[in-house]
Structure formats: structure tokens, C-alpha cells
Amino acid sequence: MMSVSPPLQVFGFWRSIASFRVRVALNLKGLAFTEVPVDILNGAQFSAEYDRLNPEHVLPTLVHGETVLFQSMPIMEYVEDLQPTPPLLPKTPADRAYARALALVAVADSHPLIVPRVRKQLAAAFGAREPAVNDWCGHWTREGLQTLETLLARRAPSPFAVGDTPGLADICIVSQAVAAGFFGIDLAPFAAVARLHDTCLALPPFAQSHPLRQPGAPAA
Amino acid sequence: MMSVSPPLQVFGFWRSIASFRVRVALNLKGLAFTEVPVDILNGAQFSAEYDRLNPEHVLPTLVHGETVLFQSMPIMEYVEDLQPTPPLLPKTPADRAYARALALVAVADSHPLIVPRVRKQLAAAFGAREPAVNDWCGHWTREGLQTLETLLARRAPSPFAVGDTPGLADICIVSQAVAAGFFGIDLAPFAAVARLHDTCLALPPFAQSHPLRQPGAPAA
Numbered sequence: 001m002m003s004v005s006p007p008l009q010v011f012g013f014w015r016s017i018a019s020f021r022v023r024v025a026l027n028l029k030g031l032a033f034t035e036v037p038v039d040i041l042n043g044a045q046f047s048a049e050y051d052r053l054n055p056e057h058v059l060p061t062l063v064h065g066e067t068v069l070f071q072s073m074p075i076m077e078y079v080e081d082l083q084p085t086p087p088l089l090p091k092t093p094a095d096r097a098y099a100r101a102l103a104l105v106a107v108a109d110s111h112p113l114i115v116p117r118v119r120k121q122l123a124a125a126f127g128a129r130e131p132a133v134n135d136w137c138g139h140w141t142r143e144g145l146q147t148l149e150t151l152l153a154r155r156a157p158s159p160f161a162v163g164d165t166p167g168l169a170d171i172c173i174v175s176q177a178v179a180a181g182f183f184g185i186d187l188a189p190f191a192a193v194a195r196l197h198d199t200c201l202a203l204p205p206f207a208q209s210h211p212l213r214q215p216g217a218p219a220a
Numbered sequence: 221m222m223s224v225s226p227p228l229q230v231f232g233f234w235r236s237i238a239s240f241r242v243r244v245a246l247n248l249k250g251l252a253f254t255e256v257p258v259d260i261l262n263g264a265q266f267s268a269e270y271d272r273l274n275p276e277h278v279l280p281t282l283v284h285g286e287t288v289l290f291q292s293m294p295i296m297e298y299v300e301d302l303q304p305t306p307p308l309l310p311k312t313p314a315d316r317a318y319a320r321a322l323a324l325v326a327v328a329d330s331h332p333l334i335v336p337r338v339r340k341q342l343a344a345a346f347g348a349r350e351p352a353v354n355d356w357c358g359h360w361t362r363e364g365l366q367t368l369e370t371l372l373a374r375r376a377p378s379p380f381a382v383g384d385t386p387g388l389a390d391i392c393i394v395s396q397a398v399a400a401g402f403f404g405i406d407l408a409p410f411a412a413v414a415r416l417h418d419t420c421l422a423l424p425p426f427a428q429s430h431p432l433r434q435p436g437a438p439a440a
Contacts, residue, residue, distance in 0.1 A: 055370040056325060067314040071328070074320035081313035093301035094287040100294035105276060108291070108328035113338065125356055126346040136345055150275040 001032040002083070006065035008033035011050070013040050014214035016059040017111060017179045018072040024171045025076040027205035029083045037216060040116060058115075073100075073107055076168055088167040099162045102151060103172035110144025110176055113137075114183075138183050144176050145190045152192035159199050166200055174200045178211060221252040222303070226285035228253035231270070233260050234434035236279040237331060237399045238292040244391045245296040247425035249303045257436060260336060278335075293320075293327055296388055308387040319382045322371060323392035330364025330396055333357075334403075358403050364396050365410045372412035379419050386420055394420045398431060 008026065012019030012035050019035075026033050038044045038059055045057040054061045054070050062069045062078070069075050080088045089096045112118070114137040122128040122136060152161065152173075161169035177187060177197040187194035200206045211217055228246065232239030232255050239255075246253050258264045258279055265277040274281045274290050282289045282298070289295050300308045309316045332338070334357040342348040342356060372381065372393075381389035397407060397417040407414035420426040431437060 055374070056329065056367045058329070064314075067317075069314070069317045069321060071321040071324045073324060073328075074317040077320060078313050078317040081316070093298050094284075094289070096301070097287075097289045097294040097298040100297060101289060101291040104291040104293060104328070108293075108324070109276065109278070109332050112329050112332050118333065121356070121359065122346070125352065125359070126342070126348055128346055132345065136341070139341065139345070147276045154275070 002030050003032045004064070004082070009063040010035045011038050011053065011061040011063070012036070012059055012214075013038050014211050014217040015182075016040060017175045017211070018058070018107075019060040020178060020209055020211055021072045021107075021171050021175050022060050022062065022075050022079075023209035024174075024206050025079045025088060025168075027209055028086065028088065028166060028171075029079055031079065031083055035214075039216075073103060073168075073172075076171070080168075086165060088171075090162050090167070095162055098155075099167060099169040102148065102161055102169040105147050105151070106144055106172040106176035109147075110140055111179065113140040114179070134183060138185055141176070141180050141183055141185055145180060145185070145187070145193055148173050148176065149190040149193050152196065157192060157196055157199075159196075161196060166203065166206075170196060170200050173197075174206060182211075222250050223252045224284070224302075229283040230255045231258050231273060231281040231283070232256070232279055232434075233258050234431050234437040235402075236260060237395045237431070238278070238327075239280040240398060240429055240431055241292045241327075241391050241395050242280050242282065242295050242299075243429035244394075244426050245299045245308060245388075247429055248306065248308065248386060248391075249299055251299065251303055255434075259436075293323060293388075293392075296391070300388075306385060308391075310382050310387070315382055318375075319387060319389040322368065322381055322389040325367050325371070326364055326392040326396035329367075330360055331399065333360040334399070354403060358405060361396070361400050361403055361405055365400060365405070365407070365413055368393050368396065369410040369413050372416065377412060377416055377419075379416075381416060386423065386426070390416060390420055391426075393417075394426060402431075 008031060010022055010033050038050055040059060053068055062075045069078055076088060089099055119133050122133050158164060160166050161173055174197050177193055228251060230242055230253050258270055260279060273288055282295045289298055296308060309319055339353050342353050378384060380386050381393055394417050397413055
């Protein structure tokens with residue numbers, strides 16, 4: 001791992017799918033970082049200390065000297081600017097846009113619908129109980145997987161989503177597959193996504209970033 | 221307006237907030253485009269013809285010769301690559317990341333929670349009636365506005381979100397304010413957002429892109 005000056009600090013949490021993405025990006029680049037856990041299951045994201053870093057109270061936050069960054073996609077693009085090789089984005093504008101769009105199917109159109117604050121609001125606004133909330137999360141997770149499956153089937157991975165090296169699109173697609181695991185969703189109907197998940201998780205930068213490999217995670 | 225070869229075609233709709241964003245980006249660049257309406261209120265996004273362009277069945281889609289792009293953020297980044305001036309993103313990596321993060325507070329963490337497919341699913345899954353669904357939309361729209369307000373208050377606009385020219389962050393923040401208008405949300409508690417909205421809407425590229433200025437829009 002390459003050390004960075006000033007050092008890179010990620011405020012993340014084992015269970016946070018967006019923290020997983022940033023961890024993979026840093027590991028693919030070989031950039032050293034330390035992670036400070038913010039326990040979102042216990043409301044630590046609402047502390048005054050974390051609010052100063054991230055007034056949206058979400059994870060992750062990247063701190064790099066005076067620079068404080070939030071939202072996983074811009075953080076990954078910053079990491080790409082900081083250390084251009086190996087690249088996380090393809091070379092042509094059209095391919096870059098396609099990679100970013102694949103990423104956003106997960107990051108914008110699926111994942112924000114199942115995060116803790118949304119689950120809480122479903123209970124508060126509609127009296128939804130846990131099984132119904134889990135069904136809701138399953139529904140949107142499958143919708144995202146189905147869109148990704150259709151896109152990957154139309155433009156076959158070779159073997160990664162946009163070319164022969166893993167990047168931003170792969171990170172976000174795999175994050176969606178990992179989230180599916182938390183809801184016990186079978187990936188079998190999403191064969192191309194499942195293959196990409198397996199291909200990526202065979203690589204150390206993905207494997208060592210997995211939520212269940214982080215401090216504080218349950219055994220299985 | 222500069223004509224582009226092959227020509228740029230936007231599949232959009234007056235009511236689509238994401239289409240508004242792409243329209244502003246193209247207009248800020250002075251790039252000529254034509255818009256093909258896809259009536260999302262009547263389910264036209266599910267036609268076989270549109271499915272071939274966009275299997276996620278959302279708006280907008282940008283067609284540029286053989287290149288077919290979806291998701292408003294990657295489309296705007298593509299437009300930036302196509303025509304670098306005037307820039308939509310700031311120069312330094314840290315400022316670029318901040319601009320993209322501001323954008324994603326709206327694009328990823330607020331807007332996807334209030335789109336038609338989510339409104340329908342609230343009714344289907346929880347029997348939510350229209351007033352409760354509108355409350356849900358109001359809740360998440362305000363949450364997004366509050367986060368943006370806090371961020372803009374901490375780093376004051378000068379006069380745009382990240383510097384002295386309008387760009388990606390401004391487009392997405394203003395799109396959130398425009399969406400708020402659809403739900404009758406008063407912008408007064410979000411003073412910095414409201415000022416940015418007014419500053420931007422005074423510019424022709426924003427004004428002429430406004431949903432209510434598009435073909436098919438209601439009179440008010």
C-alpha cells in the first residue's frame with residue numbers, strides 16, 4: 001500500500017454499503033487509509049462531532065487534510081484524481097458515462113430507497129412493520145439488480161462491466177449484490193450480476209473490503 | 221446555439237426533474253439539441269421502443285449517434301467532456317468532488333424517493349393514499365433541501381454553489397428547489413437554496429429549461 005500525505009481517513013461502518021464502495025476504490029488504487037467506525041445502527045451519525053464533518057449524517061466521509069468529502073461516488077472520483085492508476089473509469093467519454101450510469105442505477109436509484117432513515121420513515125408514516133419494510137427493501141434491491149442484469153446482458157462483461165479491469169461500475173454493481181445478501185436475496189435470477197460479483201470478490205481489494213470482513217461485523 | 225454532429229437528441233418530459241437538469245447543462249454549453257417527449261404520466265417509458273433505449277424505463281436518455289446514455293449526472297459529465305467550455309465542474313479535485321457531492325444530495329438521496337414508481341409502490345405495499353404519499357414526498361424533499369441549506373450556509377455561495385459560474389451543483393440544487401415547487405413547499409426556511417434558485421432562474425439557460433416552459437406543461 002502507498003502511504004498518502006496528509007493521510008486518508010475514512011469515516012465508515014461495516015454495515016454501510018457506501019463505505020464498502022470507497023474501501024474497494026482505495027484498495028484497488030493501493031492507497032493506505034485508516035477507517036474510523038461510526039455506528040449508524042446506534043445513531044452515532046447524529047453526534048455533534050460527526051455533524052461537523054457531514055451535515056447529511058450519512059456514511060462515508062473521507063478526510064484528507066483540510067479536505068472533507070462526502071457521497072461515495074464523488075469520493076471515488078476524487079480518489080481517481082488523486083491516483084490515476086490503475087484507472088477506475090474507462091478512457092472514452094461514452095464509456096465513462098456508461099460506467100457512471102451503471103454505478104448510479106445502484107447508488108441513486110436503488111440503494112437510497114432501503115437505507116435506515118427510509119426504513120424508519122416507512123414505519124413512522126405508514127405504520128409499516130419489519131416484515132413489510134423488509135419486503136420493500138427486497139423489492140427495490142431486485143428492481144436495481146434486474147436493471148443491471150438487463151444492461152450487462154445487452155453489453156456482456158469482458159469480464160468486468162466496462163472492459164478488462166475493475167472500476168467504478170463494478171464497485172457499485174457488486175455493492176448492490178452485497179446489499180442483496182443482507183436481505184437474503186438469491187442472485188441466481190441475475191446471472192450476469194452474480195458472475196461479476198464472484199469475479200470481483202475473488203480479487204483481494206474487493207474481498208478485504210467486504211462488510212463482513214470489517215471490525216464489528218457479525219460472524220456471518 | 222452550436223450545432224453538433226451527429227445531432228443530440230434528449231428523450232425527456234416536461235415534468236421530469238432529471239430531464240430539466242440535462243436541458244440546463246446543454247443550454248449552458250450552448251449546444252443545440254432536440255427533445256422527444258416520453259409521457260411518463262401515461263406509462264410511455266414502458267413502451268418496447270423506449271425499453272430498447274433505456275431498460276431502466278426512466279428519463280432522460282441522451283442519444284448522440286451510436287451513443288445512448290442514461291442517468292442525468294453521467295449525461296452532464298458527458299456533455300462536459302464533449303464541450304469543455306464553459307465548465308460545469310470546478311478545477312481542483314477537492315472542489316469537483318464537493319460539487320458532485322452537492323449534486324448527489326439531490327440526485328441520489330432525495331429525488332429517487334419521490335418519483336412515480338416509488339409513489340405507486342407506497343400505495344401497493346402499504347395502501348398509502350394520495351395525501352400520505354404527498355406527505356412522504358414533502359418529507360424527503362425538505363430533508364434534501366435542509367441538507368443543501370446547511371452545506372450552502374457553511375460555505376457561502378459566491379454567488380453560485382462552487383464559485384462564480386453556474387455548474388453541475390447549481391443545476392442539481394435548483395432541480396431540487398423546482399421539485400419542491402411541485403409539492404407546494406415554501407422555500408423560505410431554505411434561504412440560501414432559495415437565493416441560488418432565484419439567481420439561476422434569472423439566467424436564460426435555466427429559465428428556458430424550466431419544466432413549466434416545456435411543451436405539454438400546464439399553464440401554472
